[in-house]
Structure formats: structure tokens, C-alpha cells
Amino acid sequence: MQETNRNSAITPFSRSSTLVNRSVSIDSFETVVPTLLGPDKISDPENAELDVWFVHGLTGNRKKTWTHENGVFWPELLAKDFPKARVISYGYDADVVRFAKDWANASTEGLKSYGQGLAYAVRNELQNKTARPIYFIAHSLGGLVVEQALLESIGPDASLNNVAQWTAGILFFGVPHQGSHLAKWGSALRKLIPESVRSTNKKVFEALKTDSQVCQNLDEDFQHAAKRGKLKNLRLISFYETRKLPLFKNLVVPESSAALKGDPKCAIEGDHKSMTRFTGPNDPEYCKVKGQLSSWLSPENKPVVEAPKKKKKNRSRMNVQGATISGEFHAPVFAQSMFAARDFNAALGPNSHQSIHYGGNGASQGDSDEYGEPSSSGSDTDEEEDDTDKEE
Structure with missing residues (x-):
């Protein structure tokens, strides 16, 4: 797949002639294509040692959310850079009307359905597989879907337990985490939904x-489970957008909302849509993501799982790397690290606003063609949200 030069001629989609072309056009609204639902294996090596799952945002799909306008589908890049990774892009029917109705009615039905669907899909893909760490890459609403899936996996359904037990890390892209920002996020999503759709469900979408x-x-x-509960060994990092979508006065998910307290964060040079689309293997933004995953998988930092022997109190510890037995496993913990965090901080570049330190005994560390064109009328110009970019 041919890589494009980031400094090539400016296209009509560019925000400024002085900026790298990371902005994309606001595409026409699309309904979810049934054939793009469920898991799609991008790579499935016989000697796989880890799984990487991509989960898109509201009304996105498992293909276009991660595809640059030049045709580069970066899950394929990741599969090449991590040849022992099974890479899967997951699609679900993130219907905007249903989402808005659930928001208006304070209903958990939609998110629980999305989360359960993902949890069962991951469980099914784990059957008859050797022990391996799982990593999720999630955009916008997809981050909440992953959170719900993991909460379902520590619930009463024992068949889902391995999903939580084997999940080692999550890379969030433009996912709102601070409650005080959720209304602003919902209002921004409302403006990204075409007027033709909103006009038939005005009261529902006003609730956003x-x-x-x-x-x-x-x-x-x-966050409670990730800090002190059954998910406390997860590694987490939040990537946040730095540019506004066309016709928007504010960021959809600003840094102050995207960042999880106490966990690493890193800027991606792009808006809420283009932050999940990279031009090729040498794209500096892709290299940030690749560098993060590489650091988690380095010999000094790779996950270690515990395999309890049934009906015995003894536990044997083994490294997931090269593990050859299957069965029930406890959540991954991470070996004490001598990894030089400064090396990864240098790889991230100057836009990383927090030093990243690894090691210790498992402390938490760490919509794409989904939107229509926002209305430029007075009622939808973000005037009521001018403080979205401010730190709170």
C-alpha cells in the first residue's frame, strides 16, 4: 500500500496551508452496512502471542473508521509491524437514534447490548486458544463499549471471565472520561448528526x-474497577485530538475530558475523525501508537499471567510470550521493569504532555465516516459550548 507524503500539495480538505493534511471531509451520513458487523480478522498467525481488537465509534464501521483517504487501512500496518499479533476489527450497529433515546431515557439497554456483543465476540475468538494478552484500540463511543464489555466480563457469567482476565491494555482515542464533560460530548455528537435525521427525532436529539x-x-x-478492582492490572493510555472539525468552534473531546486521571495521555495531530486515520507506516502519529504498544510488549514490560491449578492453592507464574497451555487465567500482571521510560517519551515527541513510567506490580498505567455534515445554522453553531476547550 503506497504511503503519501505528509508534506504533499494541500488538498481542498486541508484546514490550513501551514498544517499537515490531517483533516478530512465531513462525509455523507451512512447507515451501518450489515456485512461490516462482528469481528473481521485482519491477521491470524498460527503462532499468535497477542490479540489486538479495534472498536469504532458512533455509527462508524470496522473499515472506514480506520482508513485514511489515501486508502491506508492502518490495522494492516499494525499486523505487519507485529507479526505475532492476531489483529481484529470489530463492527457493531451503533444506531444514533437508539443511542439518543437511551441517553434521553437514562436507559442502559443500548450500551449493555453493545458491550455484551463485544464481550461474547472476544470470548468466542478465545475458544481453544493458548493464553495471550488482549489489547483494545477504541475510538469515541467505542471506548465506552469496551469499558462495558470488560465490566460484563467480571460479572456473573463465568464464560466471559477470560475476556477480563486476559485483557492487558486499552488505547483510547477521543473517549470522554470525565462526567462533567459528557453533556458537551453529547451536544457535539448531536451536531455531527445530519439535520435530516435530527428533524425526525427532535426531542430525542435535544436530550444529547x-x-x-x-x-x-x-x-x-x-475507573473504579481499573484502579482498585478486578481490572486494576490494566494498562491504559488516552490519545486526544488537537484540531477542531470544520464548522466547529470547539474540540469534540478535549484533552481535559479524554485523559484518565493518573494514566498517560498523548496528543494526536488531528480532529475527532482524522485522529484514527494514518497516511502510512512512517506517519508520526501512527508511530506514537506503534511505540506505545511496543513498549507494553518489550521484554522488560511484557504481561505475565498466573495460571491457577484447579482445586489447588499453588499458583504457577508464566510468561504469556510463548505460552503453550490454555485454561483459566487470572488478570495479567506486569513484571518489574528496567525499561527506560525516557526512550518512549522521546518516541512520542513534544506533544506528549505526561512522562510515562512503567514497571511495578500491575498498577494501572497507562467516528470516521460515521458522521454527517454539521448544520451551520445559528441553532447549531456551538455557541452554548464555547468553554469546551477549557480545562475543568
């Missing part, structure tokens, strides 16, 4: 301007 107790409760439950 208000706080969502459902989303806030979900995020609080996940």
Missing part, C-alpha cells in the same frame, strides 16, 4: 445536550 447519568455511571464503574 444534557448530562448522561448512564454514561457517567459506566465510566465511574470502569
Whole structure:
């Protein structure tokens, strides 16, 4: 797949002649294509030692969310750079009307359905597989879907337990994590939905301007589990957008909302849509993501899992790398590291606003063609949200 020069001639889609062309056109609204639902294996090596799952955002799909306008589908880049990784892009029917109705009615039905669907899909792909760490790469609403899936996996359904036990890390892209920002996020999503769709469900979509107790409760439950509960060994990092979408006064998910307290964060040079689209293997933004995953998989930092022997108190510890037995496993913990965090910080470049330190005993560390053109009329110009970019 041919890589394009980031400094090539400016196209009509560029925000400025002085900026790298990371902005994309606002595409016409699309319904979800049924054939793009469920898991799609990008790579499936026989000697796979880890799984990487991509999860798109609201009304996105498993293909275009991750595809640059030059045709580069970067899950394929990741598969080449990590030849022992099984890479899967997951699609779900993120219907905007259903999402807005759930938001308005404080219903958990939609998010639980999306989360359960993902959890069962991952479980099914794990059957008869050797022990391996799982990493999720999630955009916008997809991050909340991943959170719900992991909460389902530590619930009463024992068949899902391996999903949580084997999940080692999550890379969030433009995912809102702070409750105080959820109303602004919902209002921004509302403006990204075509007027033709909003006009038939005005009351429903007006609700997106208000706080969502459902989303806030979900995020609080996940953060509690990730900090002190059954998911406390997860490694987390939040990538946040740095540019505004065309016709928007503010960022959809600003840094102050995207960042998880106490976990690493890193800027991606792009808007809420283009932040998940890279031009090729040498794209500096792709290299940030690749560098993060590489650091988690380095010999000094690779996950270690515990395999309990049934009906015995003894536990044997083994490295996931090269593990050859299958069965029930506890959540991954991470070996004490001598990894020089400064090396990765240098790889991230000057836009990383937090030093990253690894090691220790498992402390938490760490919509694409989905949108229509926002209305430029007075009622939808972001005037009520001029403080979205401000730190709170």
C-alpha cells in the first residue's frame, strides 16, 4: 500500500496551508452496512502471542473508521509491524437514534447490548486458544463499549471471565472520561448528526445536550474497577485530538475530558475523525501508537499471567510470550521493569504532555465516516459550548 507524503500539495480538505493534511471531509451520513458487523480478522498467525481488537465509534464501521483517504487501512500496518499479533476489527450497529433515546431515557439497554456483543465476540475468538494478552484500540463511543464489555466480563457469567482476565491494555482515542464533560460530548455528537435525521427525532436529539447519568455511571464503574478492582492490572493510555472539525468552534473531546486521571495521555495531530486515520507506516502519529504498544510488549514490560491449578492453592507464574497451555487465567500482571521510560517519551515527541513510567506490580498505567455534515445554522453553531476547550 503506497504511503503519501505528509508534506504533499494541500488538498481542498486541508484546514490550513501551514498544517499537515490531517483533516478530512465531513462525509455523507451512512447507515451501518450489515456485512461490516462482528469481528473481521485482519491477521491470524498460527503462532499468535497477542490479540489486538479495534472498536469504532458512533455509527462508524470496522473499515472506514480506520482508513485514511489515501486508502491506508492502518490495522494492516499494525499486523505487519507485529507479526505475532492476531489483529481484529470489530463492527457493531451503533444506531444514533437508539443511542439518543437511551441517553434521553437514562436507559442502559443500548450500551449493555453493545458491550455484551463485544464481550461474547472476544470470548468466542478465545475458544481453544493458548493464553495471550488482549489489547483494545477504541475510538469515541467505542471506548465506552469496551469499558462495558470488560465490566460484563467480571460479572456473573463465568464464560466471559477470560475476556477480563486476559485483557492487558486499552488505547483510547477521543473517549470522554470525565462526567462533567459528557453533556458537551453529547451536544457535539448531536451536531455531527445530519439535520435530516435530527428533524425526525427532535426531542430525542435535544436530550444529547444534557448530562448522561448512564454514561457517567459506566465510566465511574470502569475507573473504579481499573484502579482498585478486578481490572486494576490494566494498562491504559488516552490519545486526544488537537484540531477542531470544520464548522466547529470547539474540540469534540478535549484533552481535559479524554485523559484518565493518573494514566498517560498523548496528543494526536488531528480532529475527532482524522485522529484514527494514518497516511502510512512512517506517519508520526501512527508511530506514537506503534511505540506505545511496543513498549507494553518489550521484554522488560511484557504481561505475565498466573495460571491457577484447579482445586489447588499453588499458583504457577508464566510468561504469556510463548505460552503453550490454555485454561483459566487470572488478570495479567506486569513484571518489574528496567525499561527506560525516557526512550518512549522521546518516541512520542513534544506533544506528549505526561512522562510515562512503567514497571511495578500491575498498577494501572497507562467516528470516521460515521458522521454527517454539521448544520451551520445559528441553532447549531456551538455557541452554548464555547468553554469546551477549557480545562475543568
